Amino acid sequence: MNIQNIQEAASYITEKLSISPKVGLILGSGLGMLADEIENPVKIKYETIPGFPVSTVEGHAGQLVSGTLMGVPVVAMQGRFHYYEGYGLEAVTFPVRVMKALGVEKLVVTNAAGGVNPALNPGDLMLITDHINNTGQDPLIGPNESKLGVRFPDMSTAYDRALQEVARDVAKEMNLDLKEGVYVWNTGPSYETPAEIRMLQKVGGDAVGMSTVPEVIVARHAGMNCLGVSCISNMAAGILDQPLSHDEVIETTEKVRDSFLRFVKDVLARMS
Template identity: 50%
Template sequence: MLEKVKETTAYIRSKVTVEPEVGIILGTGLGGLTKDIKNQEVLDYGDIPNFPVSTVEGHHGRLIFGDLGGKKVVAMQGRFHFYEGYDMKEVTFPVRVMKYLGVKNLFVSNASGGVNPDFEIGDLMIINDHINLLPNPLIGPNDKEFGPRFPDMSQPYDYKLIALAQDIAKKNGINTQIGCYVGTTGPTFETPKEYQYFRIIGGDTVGMSTVPEVIVARQMGLPVFAISIITDLGVPGKIVEITHEEVQKVGKEAERKMTLIMEEMLQNL
C-alpha cells in the first residue's frame, strides 16, 4: 500500500504544478463546487496509477487542482464507495495520496437521509461525530508511516473548523444543523425500521460514505470538516419512496450554500 501511495503521488506531481494545502471530497450531486476553482489542472481518475474509477451517476471521476478561497486545493469530483465492490483500502486510497501531496486539512461533503425529526429536506448538517457500520478501513497490516495502529477518535471532526463553519453560516444567514452521521454499506436506501434504529443509536443522518475516509484521515493526522446535505427523510410520517436521481436534484439545489461556507472557511484557514 505504501509503495502504491508513493507511486501515485509521484505521478500526480509529475503532471500538475499545484501543491495543495486542502483536500476536498465531493459527494453525490455535489461536484458543482469545482466550477469555482480557478487556474484548474485536471486529472481523470482513469489516468492515475492505482486509482479506482467512480462508477456511480453524479460522481464524475476527476481530480481538480487549483485555487479556491485563496488556498491551493485538490478536489475529488466523485468518490468511491464500498458498495461499488471496492475494498476499504481502495475506497480510502485517495485520502492517503492527498496527505502525501501535502494536504493539511480535509473537507468532506455528502448527501444523506435525515433521521432527526427536526430536520427538513435541503438542510445542511455539520457533522460533529459518526457511527461506523461499515468495515473499518484500518483492518489488516498497519504501516507505521501512515499512523498508529490504534488511532484516537475522540475528535473525528475538528472542533475549530466546526465553530468556524457555524460562524460563517450565521453571518450569511444560512441555517445549519449539527449532528451525528451513521455510515452504512448501502447500496439500498433504508427501511423504516432501519431509520428508526439509526435514530435510537444516536444518529441524525445516515449515508453510504464519509466515515472510512475520515478514519483514515484521522489516522494520518489530518483535521477534518464534513457537511451533509439532507436529501431525504427517514422520519416516521415523512418517509416516501426515494431515488438516486432525487438525491442528486436536492443536493444540487442546496449545494450553493455549502459552497459558500466552504469557500469562506478556506479564506479563514
C-alpha cells in the same frame, strides 16, 4: 497499504500540478459543482492515475481537480468511491492516502445524506459533529504501516473542533440555518428500512449515508484534521410516506447549490 503505490500515484499527480495543495476536498453526490469553482484548474481523470479506482456512481465526474479556491491551494475529488461499488476499503480510502502524500493537512468531506432526525428537512446543510460506523468494517483492518499512522488511532475528535467553530461562524454571518448532528455510515447500496431508521434514531444518529466515515478514519490515522458537511437530500425511510430515489438526491443538491458553494468557499477562506 502499500506505501510504494501511494508514492507512485502522488508522483504522477505532482508532475501535473503547479501548486502544492494544503486542503483536500471530497465532494459527494450532486456536490461536485464546487470543483468547478477552482481557479486555474488541473483536471486528472481517475482512470489515468496509478492505483486509483474508477467512480461508477451517477452524479460523480470521476476526476481530481487541483488549483486555488479562495486563495487556498486545494485538491478536490469530484466524485468518490464507495464500499457498495465492490471496492475494498483500502481502495475506497486510497485517494486520502495520496492526498496526504501530496502535502494535504486538512480534509473537507461532503456528502448527500438521508435525514434521520425529524427536525431536519431536505435542503438543510448539517455540520457533522461525530459519526457512527454501523457497518462492522474499518479501513484500518489488517497489518498497520507505522509510517502512515499509529496502530490504534484516537477518534475522540474525528471532526476537528476548531474547524467546526469556523463553520459555525461562517454560517452565522450568512444567516444560514446550519444544522448539526451525528452521521451514520451504512454500506448501502440499498436504502434503509423504516425499522432500521427507527433503530438509528434510538442510538443517536441524525443523518445516514453510504460514505465519508472510512475516509475520515484514514485521514485521522494520517494526522489530517477533518471537517464534515452533509447536505440532507431526503428524509430517510418511514419518516415521510414516499419512496426514496437517487434522482431525488441529485435534485435536492441542485436546489442548495448556491448556499452550499458560498458556505464551503467562505469556510475555506478562513482555513488558509
